[in-house]
Amino acid sequence: MATASIGGLASGLDTATIINQLLQLESQPQTQLKSKVTSEQAKLGALQSLNSRLAGLASAAKDLAHPSSTTSSVWESLKATSTNSAVTATATTAATPSSYTVTIGHTALSHRVSFTDAHATTDLVTGGSTTIELDRQDGGSVVSLSVGTGTLQEVADAINKPTNNTGLRATLVQVGTGSYRLMVESTATGELQDFSLALPGGAPLLGGAASVQTGRDAQIEVGGITVGSTTNTFTNVTPGVTLTLGANATGTADVVVARDASARSAAVKKVVDQMNGILSTIAGQTAHDADATKAGVLSGNSLLPRVASEMLGTIYPEDDTSLAPYGIEVDRTGHLTFDESKFAAAYAADPDAVTAAITGDDGFAARVQKVTELVSDKYTGSLTSMITSSTAGIARLNDNISDWDARLAQRRSTLERQYSALEVTLGQLQSQASWLSSQLSSLSSNNG
Structure with missing residues (x-):
């Protein structure tokens, strides 16, 4: 039940301020709880961020440790190069190391017809017919x-209309002021792209063809073997290798398909950089200082320094060797260094040894994966468990804060009742004193 407060009407005291000050003193435990929640939430946020980064590192290390087509790992990739700038070579994981010379016969062409008669775009050019006939010369039916x-414009529009699906592209070329000739070209290249356009009954359209570019397939030779393609792209010309000819490609091209050392180096560097970023964060957030305001947010955490130590230990295989021959070492600051030139030299000398040291179940990447998954696994990870415990702890603190809210509200109500009762009592006493004073004054006047 609400209690009315009579604030100092009788006593002259600022009872509202007195009550607030008393409650402020009594709420010190709750204030400490709130401060604790703020501190714990900062720690929780730092732990969650680290856990997310460790999980990302585990995923990157897994891809590096177990390259497969499903992960599109760069460790499996091969790089195809061409000595001819007009010939582009690409390779997939299906390719194998190889080299060969490609001789370019000719590039692919579309089939193109330029018509004889020139007209204004609004001129009627079909002799009164409302249709023209398209023959793709593929044994199929003639299309009307x-x-x-x-009009000339309507003829071009009909050829270009998407729903007509002609496979052709019509262009009006201006040959004089307001005078145009029609050029029609197949949208695809290749010798099977030929076509003819005529009026119904076979009469020539626009005076017939003035010039024709016959469609043709592209052609190259690989080691004396002739290879053709309807386009300038030769897909899987050898397993996993695709060659693309530029429009003006001529001559020869030496194509080399080799292991892509630069891609492998970049993949290792990515993992090393991620590790260093996490190591720096752990060092900063667990730093100890006698002045608590200067200490890391996770100062005193015993798990994270162990994680950092185990991460650094991944550069040492079980045979007591190290990854120094492949460019990976630990510096004086407790971070990893990666010498890309040293890695490239080692890879060029013995690619299988480098591959074995980095990938596979016993390689560097697998060791990184194991360490980081043990910590960050979303069900069993040690850091995940710490986050779960911290979250529960914060929830309990907030429950205690809520309990204090109820307790302080009840205490405020009690104090307001007490001070209200005091004011009422003082008021009554003041009334009695005033009555007695008037009575005494009356007696004095009567006696006089």
Whole structure:
């Protein structure tokens, strides 16, 4: 039940301020709880961020340790190069190291017809017919295209109309002021792209063809073997290797398919950089200082320094060797260094040894994966468990804070009742004193 407060009406005291000050003293335990929650939430945020980064490192290390087509690992990739700038070579994981010379016969061409007669775009050019006939010369039926009233523009529009699916592209070329000739070209290249356009009954359209570019396939030779393609792209010309000819490609190209050392180096560097970033964060956040305001947010955490130590230990295989021959070492600051030139030299000398040292179940990447997964696994990870415990602890602190809210509200109500009762009592006493004073004054006047 709400209690009315009579603030100093009788006593002259600022009872509201007195009550607030008393409650402020009595709420010190709750204030300490709130401060504890703020501190614990900062620690929780730092732990969650680290756990997320460790999980990301575990994923990157897994991809590096177990390269497969499903992960598109760069460790499996091969790099294809061409000595001819007009010939582009690419390789997939299906390719194998190889080299060969490619001789370019000719590039692919589209089939193109330029028509004889020139007209204004609004001229009627179909002799009164509302259709023209398209023969793709592939043994199929002749297609009738509706051209409206038969103007030059309508003929071009009918050829280009997407729903007509002609496989052709019509262009009006201006040959004089307001005078245009029609050029029609197949949208695809290759010798099977030939076509003809005519009026119904076979009469020539626009005076017939003035010039024709015959469609043709691209052609190259690989080691004396002739290879053709309807486009300038030769997919899987050898397993996993695709060659693409530029429009003006000529001559020869020496194609080399080799292991991509630069891609492998970049993959290792990515993992090393991630590790160093995490090591720096752990060092900063667990730093101890006698002045608590200067200490790391996770100062006193015993798990994270062990994690950092185990991460650094991954550069040492079980045979008591190290990864120094492959460019990976620990410096004086407790961070990893990666010498890319040293890695490249080692890879060039013995790619299988480098591959074995980095990938596979016993390689560097697998050791990094094991350490980071033990910590960050979303079900069993030690850091995950710490985060779960911290979250529960914060929830309990917030429950205690809520309990204090109820307790302090009850205490405020009690104090307000007490001070209200005091004011009422003082008021009554003041009334009695005033009555007695008036009575005494009356007696004095009567006696006089």
